Amino acid sequence: MNDWFPVVDHACCRLTDDETNFADRVARELLDRHAEFGLDSLLAEFQATEMSEAPSLHLDDLSEIRRVNDSDQSFFQERARVRAGEGDYLATSWHADETYEDYCREQLGLGHVNRIHPRGDETLEQNDGVHLAEAIWKDRRTRRELVHAIRKDGLRYLHPHMGSHAVWRLALLLHQTSHRPLQVIGAPPGVTEFANDKGQFLQLVQRMFGPHAAPPGHVVWNTANAAHQIQKLSGQACCVALKLPNAAGGEGNLVFALDTIRDWSLMDVDRMLRDRMPQLRYEDGDELVVTAWQTGVIAAPSAQLWIPPGDDRMPILEGLFIQRIEGDEGRFTGFGSADLPTDLRDRMTRQCLQLARVYQRLGYVGRCSFDMVLIGQDLESSQMQFIECNGRWGGTSLPMTLMNRIFGDWKSQPFATRMLKAPGSRRLSFDDVMKALGGDVYDHRDKTGSLILMNPRRMTVRDELSVVLLKKDWAQDVERFFARIAGRVKDRVALVSKGSNGDSIRPVAS
Known part of the structure; x- marks a missing residue:
């Protein structure tokens, strides 16, 4: 386990020298073809070379994720709270809910975090709450607070959602103003774009594992x-x-x-x-x-990896999970444990570690995940195909990391996650939800409760509740418990709509 950050190795096997050498050779071929993977001389000094116990600025700037609608996406910024720890800074484009912050600090034991919220104004190229890095720099109050922290050794790293151009530019500007060292826990922008490009990933997988390794x-x-x-x-x-x-x-x-x-x-x-x-x-x-678009899919595994800086430490596979995918377009709504046959788990682990090694040799640092599908009649005879790489923090890696932080190792406490539809919940405060769920909300101080709540901003924007349910064992069927949670939130919406206090609650488990 990493003392600085809760990274727990759960790989069932290790790469052979031949497998590592093959990945290194593929990486060299890519570096020869892609000059854009390198960092400009002005940015090279911000590339993370080591990680120590020093404060980070967590900022989930979403400006370089392609969106096809104009709905508010800024609520994704709040997910970074579960990776922010004592003394860290966390930036969002809106004021934090103090009840939620108290909950994270006291009931979950995630430490005291310095919340900053840069104000948007007409000088921003995109005043939409999504271009967070730009807003941080252009808001004078926020900029001065961060520069002061850097000069006082109270800020050492920028830890973004992903290594976008905007984040690296922010590192440069903060360094030029503070005259103190900074490092970015993320991939160079060119490598970030390559890792998140579905077409490039398709070609990489087929280059490494053959034409049938992807659809x-x-x-x-x-x-x-x-x-x-x-x-x-x-x-x-x-x-x-x-x-x-x-x-x-x-x-x-x-x-x-x-x-x-x-x-x-x-x-x-x-x-x-x-x-x-x-x-x-x-x-x-x-x-x-x-x-x-594969239709005979029996499972959708996801591999969660951490890629340390440099070439001397190999990528770490932290977990394999089965994602819950809904709708014709494949919308992610949660995940649970992956109970896979030994041979399949071994092959999946080796190929994911090889892909991660390629990215590491390109300069990638930090969180990365690979999504797959299994096609066939059963797991033992299924065909595995890679779908995409997520070169960023996401909806599986963040709850997994939260479980590592609270319990030391996510495997020690069975759990499952869901994004529950909760019509009308945007009318609720986080305090309302806490009252609706009562003593079932987990409290690390006395180890009571079975529910962990994440990202209440999502509720106020999308009428959806992000929930982690602690299970008795990995095999436990939890669908009825998730249904009860949604039902209790629905009841609370009705009570609040009627103006009732409604403090009486029903337990999740009977």
Whole structure:
């Protein structure tokens, strides 16, 4: 276990010298072809070379994640609270809910965190709450607070959601003003873009593990080529997906059945795409991934890894989980443990560690995960295919890290997560939810309760509740408990709507 950050190794095997050497060779090939992976001389000194127990600024700047709608995405910033610890800084584009902050500090034991919230104004290029790094620099009060902290050795690292251009620019500006060293716990911008690009990942996986290691697919740059590739896939799959390469959470996916267009001409398919692609905000000339959409999926595993700086320490596989995916476009709604056959777990671990080693040799540092699908009749005979790399913190790695922080090792306490639909919950405060769930909310001080609440801002924006449920054992069926949680929040909405205090509660478990 890492003393500075709760990273717990759960790899079932280690790479052989041949496997490591192969990954290193692939990385050298990529470095030869991609000059953009290197850092500008002005930024090179901010690349993390070591990690010590020193305060970090956690900022989840989402400006470089492709979005296809204009809904408020700023609530994702609050997820960083579960990785922020004593003495750290946490930036959000809005004021923190003090009840939630007290809950994290006291009931979860996550330490005292310095919350900062830069004010947006007309000088921002994008005053949308998502361009957080820019807002931090342009808000004079926030900028002065951080520069003062750096000069007093109260801030050593920037620990972002991912290593975006905006975050590295912020590191440069803070360094130039404070004249003190800073390091970024994240990949260089070019490597971050490469890791999160679904098309590049498809090509990398097939280069390393063969053509069947990922669904059949191609990268195209216009609807005419997309139409051609769709027709080529008609004999290999029943459904096809068009994916924006740098979108997240299934948001940039367009999925349709091939039998509806099997007899169409190329021109008809192209015309259909031109009609439908605007919903993804796609324009000819942009990259687009055309891939088979697998329908015989029996599980959707996700591997969570930590990539330390340098080449002398190998990537760490912290866990394999089964994700809960809903809807035609594959929306992530939670995850649980992965009970996999030994041979499958071994192969999955080795291939994920090899991919992570490639990224490490490209300069990647920090959190990374790989999403897969298993296709077949049963796990023992299933075919494993890689779907995408998430070169950033996400909806699986953050709860896993929270469990490591509270319990020392996530495996020591069985759990599952859900994003529960809670219509009307945006009318509730976090205090209302705490009252609705009462003593079932976990308290680390006396080890009582079975529910951990995350990201209440999501509730106020999307009417959804982010919940971690502590289980008696990994095999326990928890769907009825999640349903009861949603029901109690629904009851609370009704009481608040009527103006009732409604402090009486029902326990989750009977």
